[in-house]
Amino acid sequence: MDIPILFYLIIVPVASALLALIAPQRLRAATAVAGCTVTLALTLALFSVPRYFSVPWAGTQCAFRLDAIAGFLLVATAIVSVLVVLYCIKQRENADYCYTFFPFLLVSLALINGALISDNLTMMLFFWEGLLIPLFGMIATAHKDAYKTAVKAFIIVGVSDLCLMFAIALIEHSAHTLTISQMRIPLDGAGGIAFIFMLVGVIAKVGAIPLHSWMPDAAEETPLALTAFFSGSLARLLGIYVLIRMTTEMFPYVLSSWAGFLIIAAGLATLGYGIVMAPAQKSPKKLLSYISIAVSGFFLVSAGSIFPENPEYAALFLAASTIIIALAFLAAGMKEQLMGTVTAALSIRTRNRAWLGAFHTRMDHRRFDPYELAMAFSGWAAKCAVVVDKFINWIYDGFIPFCAITLSTIVRAFHTGNYAAYIIWSLAGTIAVIVFMIK
Amino acid sequence: MNTQSLLLAAVFFPIIGSCVVPLAGWISPRLRNGFSLACVLSSLCSAVCLLPSVFAGDITSVSYSLPLGFNFILTADCLSVFMAITASLIGSIIVFYSWGYINHYKNQHEYYFLVTLFLGSMMGIVFSGNLIFLYVFWEVTALASWRLIGFFREKSYVIRADKAFMITMFGAVMMLMGFITLFQQTGSFDLANIKNALGTTPAANLAVLLILMGILSKSATLPFHTWLPDAGVAPAPVTALLHAAVLVKIGVYVYARLFIATMPIALPWHTIIPVVAGASALISAGAALIETDLKRIIAYSTISQIGFIFLGLSTGSEIGIAGGLMYILMHGIAKGGLFLCAGIVEQNMHEKNITKLGGLFRTMPITAIAFLLCSLSVMGIPPLGGFFSKHMVISGAIAGGHPVIAFVFLVGAFLTILYLLRVFTMVFLGDPQTPTAEEGSPTMVISVSVLAMLSVAGGLYINYISTPIEYIVKQMVR
Numbered sequence: 028m029d030i031p032i033l034f035y036l037i038i039v040p041v042a043s044a045l046l047a048l049i050a051p052q053r054l055r056a057a058t059a060v061a062g063c064t065v066t067l068a069l070t071l072a073l074f075s076v077p078r079y080f081s082v083p084w085a086g087t088q089c090a091f092r093l094d095a096i097a098g099f100l101l102v103a104t105a106i107v108s109v110l111v112v113l114y115c116i117k118q119r120e121n122a123d124y125c126y127t128f129f130p131f132l133l134v135s136l137a138l139i140n141g142a143l144i145s146d147n148l149t150m151m152l153f154f155w156e157g158l159l160i161p162l163f164g165m166i167a168t169a170h171k172d173a174y175k176t177a178v179k180a181f182i183i184v185g186v187s188d189l190c191l192m193f194a195i196a197l198i199e200h201s202a203h204t205l206t207i208s209q210m211r212i213p214l215d216g217a218g219g220i221a222f223i224f225m226l227v228g229v230i231a232k233v234g235a236i237p238l239h240s241w242m243p244d245a246a247e248e249t250p251l252a253l254t255a256f257f258s259g260s261l262a263r264l265l266g267i268y269v270l271i272r273m274t275t276e277m278f279p280y281v282l283s284s285w286a287g288f289l290i291i292a293a294g295l296a297t298l299g300y301g302i303v304m305a306p307a308q309k310s311p312k313k314l315l316s317y318i319s320i321a322v323s324g325f326f327l328v329s330a331g332s333i334f335p336e337n338p339e340y341a342a343l344f345l346a347a348s349t350i351i352i353a354l355a356f357l358a359a360g361m362k363e364q365l366m367g368t369v370t371a372a373l374s375i376r377t378r379n380r381a382w383l384g385a386f387h388t389r390m391d392h393r394r395f396d397p398y399e400l401a402m403a404f405s406g407w408a409a410k411c412a413v414v415v416d417k418f419i420n421w422i423y424d425g426f427i428p429f430c431a432i433t434l435s436t437i438v439r440a441f442h443t444g445n446y447a448a449y450i451i452w453s454l455a456g457t458i459a460v461i462v463f464m465i466k
Numbered sequence: 467m468n469t470q471s472l473l474l475a476a477v478f479f480p481i482i483g484s485c486v487v488p489l490a491g492w493i494s495p496r497l498r499n500g501f502s503l504a505c506v507l508s509s510l511c512s513a514v515c516l517l518p519s520v521f522a523g524d525i526t527s528v529s530y531s532l533p534l535g536f537n538f539i540l541t542a543d544c545l546s547v548f549m550a551i552t553a554s555l556i557g558s559i560i561v562f563y564s565w566g567y568i569n570h571y572k573n574q575h576e577y578y579f580l581v582t583l584f585l586g587s588m589m590g591i592v593f594s595g596n597l598i599f600l601y602v603f604w605e606v607t608a609l610a611s612w613r614l615i616g617f618f619r620e621k622s623y624v625i626r627a628d629k630a631f632m633i634t635m636f637g638a639v640m641m642l643m644g645f646i647t648l649f650q651q652t653g654s655f656d657l658a659n660i661k662n663a664l665g666t667t668p669a670a671n672l673a674v675l676l677i678l679m680g681i682l683s684k685s686a687t688l689p690f691h692t693w694l695p696d697a698g699v700a701p702a703p704v705t706a707l708l709h710a711a712v713l714v715k716i717g718v719y720v721y722a723r724l725f726i727a728t729m730p731i732a733l734p735w736h737t738i739i740p741v742v743a744g745a746s747a748l749i750s751a752g753a754a755l756i757e758t759d760l761k762r763i764i765a766y767s768t769i770s771q772i773g774f775i776f777l778g779l780s781t782g783s784e785i786g787i788a789g790g791l792m793y794i795l796m797h798g799i800a801k802g803g804l805f806l807c808a809g810i811v812e813q814n815m816h817e818k819n820i821t822k823l824g825g826l827f828r829t830m831p832i833t834a835i836a837f838l839l840c841s842l843s844v845m846g847i848p849p850l851g852g853f854f855s856k857h858m859v860i861s862g863a864i865a866g867g868h869p870v871i872a873f874v875f876l877v878g879a880f881l882t883i884l885y886l887l888r889v890f891t892m893v894f895l896g897d898p899q900t901p902t903a904e905e906g907s908p909t910m911v912i913s914v915s916v917l918a919m920l921s922v923a924g925g926l927y928i929n930y931i932s933t934p935i936e937y938i939v940k941q942m943v944r
Contacts, residue, residue: 084929149857157848167895174895178887185845185883192846193876196861197869217869 031080032073033091036101036140039065044133059112059129066136067105074098079146090146090206096342097143100268103346104143104261107353108136111256114357127168131161132256139261143268148195148205155232155265156188162257169249176248180241187231187238194224198277210277214284222278222286225269226293233266233323235297243308246316254316255356263319264349267326271342274335287331294327315356322352469519469526473542476512476550477593480505480586487582488575495574502578503561509589510554513547520544521937527595537656539595544938545727545791549592549719552795553712556802557585559913563806564703566907567813571701577617581707584610588712592719597645597655601638604684604716608634611713614704615697623699630693637683637690644676648729661728668732669725677724678739685717687776688746691769695753698761698818702809705761706802714768715794718775726779726787727942739780740863744874747773751881755888760808760818763889764801770878771797771844777875778859786862788939792931793855796843796924800852803840803917807833810910811893814903820889825898830905834894836918841886843921846879851924854932 030038043062047055073093081090093101115128138161141154159181166177195205201217202210212218231238242262246254270290274281281287301321308314326345334341467475483505491498519526519542526542561581568577587610590603608631616627649655651670652663679690686694697708707713725731747770754766775797778790810833811826812818827834839850846856856879863872905911924931 152857153848153853156853159847160842172896174891178891181887182883185847186880188847189876189879192857192860193873196857196864196872199861200864220869 031082031091033078033080033093033144036066036069036073036144037137039069040133040137040140044130044137047133048130055129056112056116059133060109060116062133063105063108063112063136066140067102067109070098070101070105074102081146084150087147087149087205089150090208091144091150092146092208093144095339096268096271099339099342099346100143100264100349101140103264103349104136104139106350107256107260108132110350110353110357111252114255115252128165128250128252131165131168135161135165135257135261139265142265146207148198148207151207151269152188152191152195155191155269158257158265159184159188165253165257166245166249169253173248176241176244180245183231183238183241187228190224190231191228194221194228197221197224207272207276212278214278214280214286218278219286222273222281223289225273226286226289229266229270229273230293230297230327232269233263233327234320235293235323235327236300236320239297239300239320239323242320243313243316246312246319247310251312251356254312254319255353260319260349260353260356263323263326263352264345266323267330267345268342270327270330271334271338271345274330275338281331282335290331291328294324294329294331296324297321297327298324300324319352322348467515469516469524469542470528472512472515473526473528473540473593476509476516476542476554477540477586477589479508479512480582480589483508484579484582484586487578491575491578495569498575498578499565502582503558503565505582506554506558506561506585509550509585510558513550513554516542516547517551520547521934529595536598537596538599539656539658540593541595541657542593543727544934544941545722546592548791548934548938549715549794550589552798553588553592553715554585556798556917557581557588557707557712559916560703560706560802560806561585563706563809563910563913564701566909566913567703567809568701570813571618573617577614577701580610580614580617581703584614584707584712588716591716595657597648597657597660600720601642601645604638604641604680604720605635607713607716608638611697611704611708615700615708617701617704618699620699626693626696626699630697633690633693634683637680639680640676640683641680644673644678644680647673647676657723657728664729666730669729671732671735674725674731674735677720681717681721682742683717684720685714685772685776686769687717687772688742688749688769691746691750694769695757695762695765698759698765702761702805702812705765706805706809714772715798718772718779718790718794721776722779722787722791722942736780736782736866737868740777740868740871743773743776743780744871744878745773746770747777747875747878748881751878751885754885755881758819758821760811760820760823760889760893761805763820763885764804764808767804767844767882767885768801770882771801773878774856774859774875777871778855778862781862781866781868783862783865784936784939784943785858786866787942788932788935789855789858789860789862791935791938792851793859795931796851796855796921799917799920799924800840800843800850803836803914803921804844806910806914806917807837807840810906810914814906815900817900820892822899823893824896825894827894828898829903830894832905832911833914834890836914837894838890839918839921840914841890843924845883845886849925850921851928851931852921853925854928 040062043058043065047058047062050058077092077094079090079092081088083089111132112129135158138154138157142151142158145151145154162184163177163181166180167174197217198210198212198221199205201221202212204210212221214222227238234242274287274290278286281290298321301317301319301324305314305317305321308317329341483501487498487502487505490501516526521544528540530538532538564577564581568574571577584607587603587606591600591607594600594603611634612627612631615630616624645655647670648660651673652660654660654663682688683690694708694714698705700708725735750766750769750773754763754770757763757766771793775790775793778786778788778793808818810830811823814830815823815826817823843850843852846852860872860875863869863875
């Protein structure tokens with residue numbers, strides 16, 4: 028049987044997960060490292076050549092593709108997986124959890140890869156919704172009472188999947204195809220309703236309000252490895268990836284319609300909410316989680332304004348920021364280990380800049396320091412570095428990128444002629460920032 | 467064996483064999499158990515052996531002319547063979563499970579006799595090509611289920627069995643009147659003759675209404691649903707048979723056989739039936755959400771999921787019909803697994819109230835994982851088989867021009883996630899409420915594991931299921 032090479036992006040992690048499941052505990056980590064590393068090597072090897080093929084599946088032709096957008100994100104996903112596995116091995120606390128975590132992580136990696144290479148909506152939903160099972164497992168096995176948070180996450184994300192299922196059925200009915208790259212759906216009637224349901228699905232996945240509440244809880248209840256791997260980074264990556272596909276291919280008229288405004292509105296609301304809530308947190312895990320929610324808002328705004336014009340650049344930016352956010356969580360985990368309890372560390376000051384500043388001073392000797400990584404990016408690609416630099420700045424000073432976004436939305440407003448709506452939302456967001464600063 | 471012999475064997479081996487089961491029991495309980503399983507497996511093997519012929523386009527028929535138009539006709543086409551395999555596969559696993567379950571109780575000869583007769587009658591319904599004999603087999607299943615629901619002989623249980631019998635009997639009588647009305651319109655009880663006589667003319671609305679009452683009562687759909695949760699007092703394998711594999715599926719099968727494969731129905735029915743199914747799905751899901759009895763929750767879940775099957779079959783689109791048929795298979799497997807898991811919990815813990823259970827994952831890990839996998843399939847989570855059936859049913863509803871009804875079912879699907887997660891977490895996670903017990907007997911644990919694995923395999927190997935189902939649908943709507 029001739030297996031298309033892209034399928035190895037799914038087969039390798041799944042096989043590693045099965046091996047990790049049956050392997051003795053001492054070999055489980057090695058299996059996970061091997062699985063993630065081989066997957067990373069595969070993503071790098073496949074990255075340079077665009078690929079497209081389709082296979083008969085469940086009564087239809089299911090298309091798969093690897094283009095620049097999917098390529099960047101596959102590499103980022105694999106890098107995050109490798110880093111998280113290495114972190115789990117290095118970290119001595121929660122060792123038992125990490126060993127049960129590996130099979131779930133590898134299955135998640137396979138499913139994320141599957142969703143990223145799917146050019147068929149049903150197939151993408153299959154992989155994306157399939158993530159519910161490892162997500163539930165990863166949260167529920169954290170400790171005895173973590174199942175309550177797992178149930179909450181399952182329900183919220185499950186609802187989003189049902190919304191996606193409904194949207195896909197509407198799209199199939201109106202577009203007569205499920206192949207993403209062949210879709211051009213007008214935003215009227217069934218197309219508009221499908222767009223709204225897809226957006227609700229994406230909002231829940233990326234942790235945007237009002238479907239965000241499972242993320243801080245999951246961050247609080249589980250070791251940071253999970254937050255770094257999924258709820259803090261890759262969930263958003265997948266959600267924004269789908270949004271990029273939506274705005275560039277499926278619904279190409281988004282920018283000049285109410286739909287673009289809807290995305291930006293959801294993004295600004297999420298960004299403002301995250302920024303306001305973050306400093307109010309006593310737990311650094313929750314603080315980071317709210318920062319992560321704010322980042323989701325930032326990406327939503329970008330996806331509704333800037334990303335559709337340059338999707339490859341957006342994917343690169345998304346990939347870079349995903350790695351950085353994952354590293355921030357992992358670094359916080361290391362700090363937690365260094366200082367005993369993070370709450371004690373946080374009691375120095377509650378403002379996130381102070382906390383992250385202290386964390387930065389103490390973590391200088393650690394290799395995966397966000398600041399160092401930003402510098403590395405600076406030497407690698409100037410365009411990306413500017414963005415990454417801003418991104419890092421934003422983590423330190425939440426309002427700076429917010430102002431940039433405000434500016435960009437105003438520019439966008441002049442560009443599209445839709446002045447009032449954009450400016451109103453920008454002002455609302457700015458007020459939220461002022462509230463944050465006063466606090 | 468030729469195909470006609472296979473067809474006769476599929477129906478009569480378990481029916482005649484059921485009479486031999488008590489005799490075998492007097493010789494040896496093991497012989498009785500093995501013989502009962504062999505009877506059900508013979509149906510499964512016969513149906514599997516019929517597959518090549520029906521998928522080659524041949525329709526096997528056995529016919530004996532009787533007076534007054536009561537011709538005894540058995541017909542094997544793609545739909546009937548699919549349904550026979552589904553019912554006998556799940557039935558076989560349930561009988562195997564019974565080996566470990568029922569040996570704690572009295573009247574085992576009667577139990578195996580009734581279960582085997584029940585499954586044989588189901589084969590009769592599935593292959594019947596004449597409405598009168600369909601009705602006869604239908605009533606035999608009603609009698610067997612009445613006795614099985616009241617199997618433990620307690621007064622309150624017998625009352626519930628009587629209730630189930632009376633509701634399904636009422637529906638059956640209505641259905642018989644519908645058959646007679648149809649006879650007046652077409653001049654025949656034979657399905658092939660009815661199909662030829664009607665052509666593209668819709669069946670009389672009165673006949674449809676009366677037959678529908680029978681179907682809804684058997685498949686426990688609103689407003690005839692109340693007997694099913696009460697039937698949870700039966701032994702666990704029986705509830706699995708009633709709720710998952712056989713009894714409630716009779717209704718949806720007859721719907722597919724009559725109103726899709728045999729006769730067209732007037733257009734309004736394509737809206738009325740999904741609306742009724744939607745109401746049934748939502749109300750029963752709400753009931754499942756507040757219920758605390760483990761088996762009653764799963765029973766309400768069955769009522770809710772049957773609504774999804776009706777939605778798929780009634781919307782008129784090919785993808786919806788395919789989704790409905792796939793739902794019958796996937797739901798049967800997963801729900802069978804849920805009831806059998808509930809049986810293990812009930813037998814070992816002597817408790818069905820989920821508020822008094824908890825923390826069983828530690829002592830019953832295999833049962834817990836099987837329960838979780840089957841629950842995920844019923845919820846429609848990939849990669850389990852239930853995902854595809856749910857997706858196809860929702861797509862079918864929208865393709866059939868019912869987006870609002872599809873949305874209502876989406877709410878039903880959300881409630882499904884809520885109540886099944888609630889059951890799983892309250893029974894298997896958290897702190898133990900009472901002293902916990904160990905896993906069930908090996909046959910019971912193997913049975914639930916097989917059903918859980920079939921739920922997973924149903925999703926991973928969906929190609930092997932979707933392709934034949936597409937063929938079945940094409941043959942049905944031709």
